[in-house]
Amino acid sequence: MFNNLSEKLDKALHTLKGHGKITEVNVAETLKEVRRALLDADVNFKIAKDFTKRVKEKAIGQDVLTTLNPGQLMVKLVKDELTELMGGDTVGINLGGSPTVILMSGLQGSGKTTFSGKLANFLKTKKAKQVLLVGCDVYRPAAINQLRVVGEQIGVEVYAEEGNQNPVEISQNAIKHAKANSKNVVIIDTAGRLAVDEEMMNEISNIHKAVNPQETLFVVDSMTGQDAVNTAKAFNDVLNFDGVVLTKLDGDTRGGAALSIKSVVNKPIKFIGTGEKMDAIDVFHPDRMADRILGMGDVISLxxxxxxxxxxxxxxxxxxxxxxxxxxxxxxxxxxxxxxxxxxxxxxxxxxxxxxxxxxxxxxxxxxxxxxxxxxxxxxxxxxxxxxxxxxxxxxxxxxxxxxxxxxxxxxxxxxxxxxxxxxxxxxxxxxxxxxxxxxxx
Incomplete structure (x- = not known):
């Protein structure tokens, strides 16, 4: 997870080793490498520039504490800024409503269907919820079958209507079914769509208005980097979603999406997908992720x-x-x-x-x-x-x-x-x- 970025940041921060005081000269040298590491990780140029500017402002003139050397102090400053960049605080999922309605949105191939299953499994096993998965992807061949396989794997009911091509109607009927069958969470898996496809964007907007979800989550394939961040902005303009899900973080991802998305859309990252298995889902903790990026591990999660x-x-x-x-x-x-x-x-x-x-x-x-x-x-x-x-x-x-x-x-x-x-x-x-x-x- 973010191995490239971690390695480059580690090298950048080592340039301060041996200095007795943080000065503008050695800070500038270090932060130049930090900025380069962020850009290599596909972080937006403005975000990378603002990030290093904030770290520099905090670092200049700070005397090294007796228990710290300059490198350690700089690591702390970078860690604090990384935490803020990714959202600062952990933001949980809203499970209000009767039932709670969660609407999944995102691009084609972002991993919405798989993540819908992971989230259903998470809520079932960790929160003791009765979950209903809803298949509203009426366009992709075998999409409903994929959701059914996932539902069977985790022991969660899947609601779908064969032959019905109206996802708004399907989602409304699914909520009625959930109420009649004591399901307290409804997860609606929608079709993947491009932000430039006006008709499809209108469709998900109509689903959103019809079901009034407690949570609208935007699913991002973290391996697409900065492109995913730009798409998130386009989706947010239409849906005003509540949070972001980063999938495929176990892959060779550069980290640009995780580090940039909060600054661009001002919405928290709520979950991350860390593997193919149905239990490979974690609540996103910005401070813990910052620790991992800087090679400090994540003992609390362990x-x-x-x-x-x-x-x-x-x-x-x-x-x-x-x-x-x-x-x-x-x-x-x-x-x-x-x-x-x-x-x-x-x-x-x-x-x-x-x-x-x-x-x-x-x-x-x-x-x-x-x-x-x-x-x-x-x-x-x-x-x-x-x-x-x-x-x-x-x-x-x-x-x-x-x-x-x-x-x-x-x-x-x-x-x-x-x-x-x-x-x-x-x-x-x-x-x-x-x-x-x-x-x-x-």
């Missing part, structure tokens, strides 16, 4: 995702097993599955401070655990419960069954043994000893 997968009862069972030295490969597999539920590995690594930079050239695949899982699944129930019984002949059989080598099985056994010892140590008050040892090593 902890929140971990807490979502945390099962207190299972954790207590695990603690007892560790205490009795009964931690086996089945338990290890359970931990892997919980990590996988937290999101894509690339996204999770980006949330760990410094990890994104350290692993920038490493391709982190979502199938990173595939080999480990294959090895464990090739073990017998007894072997998974009591790893100590796995001898040389068993290792050969496990390697053959998993399509791996004996060396890979040995490596996993060694890592598992080290992890088991570490967990045992942390359980028995060893955590405090370890922390003390680390302090003494400084």
């Amino acid at each position: 902890v929140e995702r971990a807490q979502e997968q945390y099962d207190e009862q299972e954790a207590r069972k695990l603690q007892k097993k560790i205490a009795k030295n009964q931690f086996g490969f089945d338990d290890f597999l359970t931990q892997i599955n919980q990590i996988k539920k937290m999101g894509s590995m690339k996204d999770l690594v980006g949330m760990i401070p410094g990890a994104g930079k350290a692993l920038k050239d490493v391709d982190i695949d979502d199938d990173a655990f595939k080999g480990i899982e294959a090895i464990i699944h090739s073990m017998t129930p007894d072997e998974r419960t009591s790893p100590s019984i796995i001898n040389a002949s068993r290792k050969k059989r496990i390697a053959k069954g998993s399509g791996t080598s004996v060396q890979e099985v040995n490596q996993l056994m060694k890592q598992f043994d080290q992890m088991s010892k570490m967990m045992k140590m942390m359980q028995g008050g060893g955590g405090r000893k370890m922390m003390q040892m680390m302090k003494n090593m400084r």
Whole structure:
């Protein structure tokens, strides 16, 4: 996520290293590189220029605090400005109304239908809402079928009317259906349209007037950069939408849309899409995104995702097993599955401070655990419960069954043994000893 921009900003901010005081000369040099990094990320020239001007005004003449060097102070100033540029505060979705009506708008191919499903899944699982998806794309072949597949995947009802080519009528009927069937959220997936297509723009305007939605969201493919920002302005002039959704942020995006769109349309980014899976959706937090862009990670989001997968009862069972030295490969597999539920590995690594930079050239695949899982699944129930019984002949059989080598099985056994010892140590008050040892090593 924004790897190019992160790398260039990191290089720009390093030009201040070693200076005892921030001066106009070294600030100008640094901010010239910052502006160049923003322009390379497809940020509008005026926005990039105003951004660096504001940072310069705040930086000039500031004495370096005793706990900071100039580079760290400049990072803080840039981080604060990035946060403001992307909206400042987190803005949630309005779930008022009975039912809540959410109208999706955007260009063709921006990912509206997929995101409609992600949002429905998010509201169903995180907010305990009864959601109805509505297919109002009456032009694109198989659009309704796509929505039905998505709805089936997440267990959400899809409302559509075969043969009816009037999306205004369909959306009104869908709301009546929602009220009659105790649905408290209606998400209307509309056809993609070009801002220059007056007839199609009038159509979505008519849908908007007919259903009076609590939320009108504009879906943007973040990989289209500055073009997406210009389109957002044209749509906003017609719809006066409530918020922006950035999709495909897991791709090789330059970041221009995320950094520019708030300044151009003065509407908050409310959600981001971070992958293909139906749970790959995040509420947009400008401050956390600024941290990630500057390589500081996003520990808060990482902890929140971990807490979502945390099962207190299972954790207590695990603690007892560790205490009795009964931690086996089945338990290890359970931990892997919980990590996988937290999101894509690339996204999770980006949330760990410094990890994104350290692993920038490493391709982190979502199938990173595939080999480990294959090895464990090739073990017998007894072997998974009591790893100590796995001898040389068993290792050969496990390697053959998993399509791996004996060396890979040995490596996993060694890592598992080290992890088991570490967990045992942390359980028995060893955590405090370890922390003390680390302090003494400084």
